[in-house]
Amino acid sequence: MSDPAPQSNDDGYRRGLRGYLSGFLIAALLTAVPFWAVATGRLSAVATIAVIAGCGIVQFGVHLRYFLHVDLSPGKRDELHLILFSLLLLIIMVAGTIWIMVNLNLRMLVMPGGDM
Amino acid sequence: MTSQELWSLALGRLDVDALDFLKAFYAPSENDDILSGAAWVVILGAVTVVALLTIFRAWRPLFRDWLTSVDHKKIGVMYIVLAMVMLVRGVLEGVVMRAQQADGLTGGFLSANHFGQLFSTHGTIMVLFMAMPFLTGLINIVVPLQIGARDVSFPMLNSVSLGFTTAGAALIMISLVIGEFSTGGWTAYPPYTGRVFQPGVGPDYWLWAVILSGVGSTLTGINFVVTIYKERAPGMGFMQMPMFTWTALCTAIMMIFAMPAVTVSSAMLVLDRYLGFHFFTNDLGGNMMNYANIFWLFGHPEVYILVLPAFGVYSEVASTFSGKRLYGYGSLVAATMVIALLSFTVWLHHFFTMGQSADVNAAFGIATMLIGVPTGVKIYDWMATLFRGRIRFTVPVIYLLAFMMLFVLGGLTGILLANPAVDFQVHNTLFLVAHFHNMLIPGVLFGLFAGYTYWFPKIFGFRLNEVWGRIAAFNWIAGFMLAFFPLYVVGAMGMTRRTMAYAEPAFQIWFHIAGVGAALLTAGLASLCVQLWVSIRNREQTRDIGGDPWDGRTLEWATPSPVPEYNFAVIPRVHSREAFASAKAAGAGYPEPASYADIDLPGPTWTGLVMAIFGTTLGFGLIWYMWWLAALSFAVIAVTLIGRAIRGDRHPRVIPAAEVAAEHRAWLARIRALPAAPRTQERSPANRGMAAPEYRDLRP
Structure with a gap:
């Protein structure tokens, strides 16, 4: 370091x-x-x-x-940007996946006669 | 122990029936002849290469100068050679499929299983083993030169990445000779690729090839992000980077985040197939819809990983060959970043019809339409760059113009597909196949060809033949249009994709037209081979001595051709955006450095080669259940990597300052004696790589 x-x-x-x-x-x-x-x-x-x-x-x-x-000092700005960007992508991927899969699951549950 | 048990201990599930090259002899039929013929082509190709290497005593130079080299330019060339080999196979498979469908009204000549293998290998190869190695090769060659660096940040890791990618490609080639490939398409959706429906080796070939190359691409991404962040020449801020480097940076970042998704989804499918897990099975709580979700978390960013570097090539080509600075640099950078981010927000549009609610579909549909905006910005920027430029109609420019027209058409059909209501109508039809070929051939492939033509003299020291380059370009362009525009029509008429035969006579004429297109594409491929042959034969007439055959604008053209191992005798100091163009305009294109210093270079290593060989045997052992082979290969890989980590680079080299100075001064003396070529003589033998000054940045 x-x-x-x-x-x-x-x-x-x-x-x-x-x-x-x-x-x-x-x-x-x-x-x-x-x-x-x-x-x-x-x-x-x-x-x-x-x-x-x-x-x-x-x-x-x-x-x-x-x-x-990695801290908030100007010399570490690049690393901080990359970490924040990683965080954003992870949130998009995880939140998107949960949204999609939960939505699909809900629509499976309301099927008449279905026993999940 | 019976002989049966001994056999399966040594060779797993491999037996004589798996040897494709024998099938034509004991079960002759049209289908098996083609299967065995392809296997024999691979075998004879390998034998020919080995024989040629032996005849020309090339083994030692091959190992010493290439396979163990960590020079980024040589690694880049090896990536592109790999891509070209895979391109030949991918195109020929496409041609066989076009021929089958042209004959599809009467059932054609292939078996359904063989057709399934063809479209699966075609897609896997073109995306992961043709386009990816090709663009990785271009990035490897160009980026360190454009940013004024000596090499990438981690040269050994670069060689390891190439090793893993090669291992994946080798597995795909082996599948042609031994056993069969998956019939599950390039996306390999379970449960169809699960153990119940395809118990054979096919999906396992797909899985291990994808996992190996995925690891390689992730490492490449890490390497290039660090290189571009840390190795830029003094004075080069982010907003002074050439456009190709910008697109390479965004692609590298996307690789880091997208490739692990496919590695994970493949690893989960491996657990399902090998260890009886139930991630994606029909029963016991498996959920195959999550496979589609995770796969496309990779799959959509992947198409932008492919197309962004091509956009970078087009940017360089547009400004160089119109003799103008790149129009709207800031907006191009912003558009590249917006595309990189938005590409992670649209993956659901690949499965609009999977059953989620209209709200979810609408959100992703809108995101998909939004991504057309930054791409549109780029098109306008390139048009404005060409506007009132003195355009030279070289081969890269021909590809650029074809791209700008055809890509906009493909983009418009993409906007249609982004609407879930429309997508429901044409989902899984040839309309979609036409759309993504329309994006990937003019968008990616033409860009890669343009880059190949543009940077070829930098690496090899002579230009490619212009006439055969044009013949190839026109064949590719016309062949693409004839082969894929008819698919829009039959797709809209309802013909589903991945279908080998049909009963509707109205389709037939369109498939005949597409067959003609496929023939032209084959001619394009052949022309590329002829071009390479003719160019090598006539290399003295197109010799690039000065290193600047196109009146280039960025730093890579300030070096000799071929570029010395250490790239720059002295690391340049950058003062402006198009560093070399502004230096030339100020009459200081080739400064004599005040002093030279010793140059440290990393030593050659066997690590990458070990990864390639034992990565292949690891995959092969796992595919055929030869557990001893898999364990042995894994041990060799682990010991090699850990040993290298402990012992470090044992053969670092130092090039003494005096040697650098002598070489550089000799080159400077040579170029001072060269007659400068005006742009009107760019394609004639008078162009020796020294550009005559022209009006620069003449703006109204």
Whole structure:
């Protein structure tokens, strides 16, 4: 990974290590929380799913920020554009598929005499 | 262990009945003669190639200079050679089908199963093993030169991509000799391609060929996105990139997102067929409609993956051969990006009739009509580029003009089909077949031929023969019109696609016309071969010494022809959009660099070749249930890739600055001594690749 600011090797190594370590800790925490929610069963089913989904989405951001080094700085604009574009395409594909397949399924269900 | 068990352990389900080339001997019939004949053509072709290589002692140079090379230009040439071989097979299959249908009122001469294999291989080959390798080859050759780079970002990966694509193509060729191909069309819809309806090897050939080449294309996409983002010459911002590079960028991004969809849908079908899963079966909760959905998530972007680079070629051709800068560069860039995005939003129009509600159909129908808008913008931009230009009617321009007229016609029938109400009437008829051939032949194939003619001197150092190029072009154009316009008529009359015979006498005359068209297309193919032969024979008369035979406008023409391995002696600094044209206009087209530096180049590698060979045997083993072969091949592939990752490039080369300087200075001295050719002598032997200054950018 290239750091834009000129600095000594030692300094850069320590900064890099600190970044990776904090990324690792946050990522581990975001993994542990959903495990805890499922293992203990303290939360309702809906809340559990919400916690898993929420932690998963934050996890994306953590990986991008700490491991892939993509942030909002101007130097990373290209990478950010590509990631946002990927996200858009994934949404189109997933949402489109769900829309189409659910629609087809609904129209199968209303068939008279059909036992799905 | 019985001999039966031993046989199946060693050879899986392969037996003597699978050998197509023997069928003509023990069961002679018209159909089997054709089947065996095709198998013998493949066998004799392979034997001839091996014999020629041995006679001319070409094995060592072949391995050293080509198969193990990571030079992007050589990889590009190998892609195009692969595409040309597959083109020959694809066209001939098309001709056999046209002949069958011309004779279809009386039943024809093929069996239904053979006809099914023909349209399945024809479609698979033309899309995935002709057009894809052809455009990947052009992108490989041209893009690093246009952006002023030494090579692509990942040269070894480039060779691996070629290896996987070749393995897929090899499987398709093997299916002609051993066993049979799928009869499920190029889309391979289950449940028809599932285990219940086609238990044989046919769909497995399709699946593994598509999966292997899909992996190759995904890797190519990644390679070119990174190359275009990271390797541009200093000063070249995104809005200074040549138009072909822009279309290559959008195509590469689309490859990354579209190819995995077909790899996934094929892998799911593999699980259905091999391990008894029920993703797409009729029973036990399978849903074959989701196959159509996932396949076309790939399939629709795929047609724009094919056509965008051709649009890039047309843009370069239009501005170069009219001697004007490209009109509406910004709008062309925007249109390219809009097409790339919208192409991911229209996939449902391939299955309007599958049963979803009218609302869903309407939404996708409107999206489909919208995609015609940016394409229309492009057509106007090319017309405006040609307008008041001093157009030279070279072969690429002939293809360009034919494209602009025929593609608009095809686009209009596309707008008709985008309306679900109309689509219900002509769905699955030859009207549709006529429509997509109308898009893909003038749109993609003519563009690829134009690019082949345009960039040929850059790679080989001499121009292609103009006369035979024109004969080929007119044969392709007239042949296309005669072969496919009648299909609109019979399609609208109700003739379904993929049908080998018919009972309606009114169809027959149209199929006879289409048969004449098929004959002209064959003549076009033959003319291309003759053109190559004549061009090589007369190469001294068309020698391109200066490297700029067409008065080019972009950086690739600022290099010697053939281009040295390191592309540019010194990486150029870019100041404007059409960098070479503006440098020439300022009288600084061929600057003498102040200093030279050592050039680092990646070393040759066997990795790509290993992927090609063991990718083929992996697929072959899986298709015929030879599990030992599959396991062995997979192990070799894995060990090779991991070993290469650990050991890295062990033979990197450095070209010393003195050697670069000597070569470059010698070339500069040669071109200073060359007489500059005015554009009126472009096609004569007087054109030695040095363009005389003309009025540039003369605008009213």
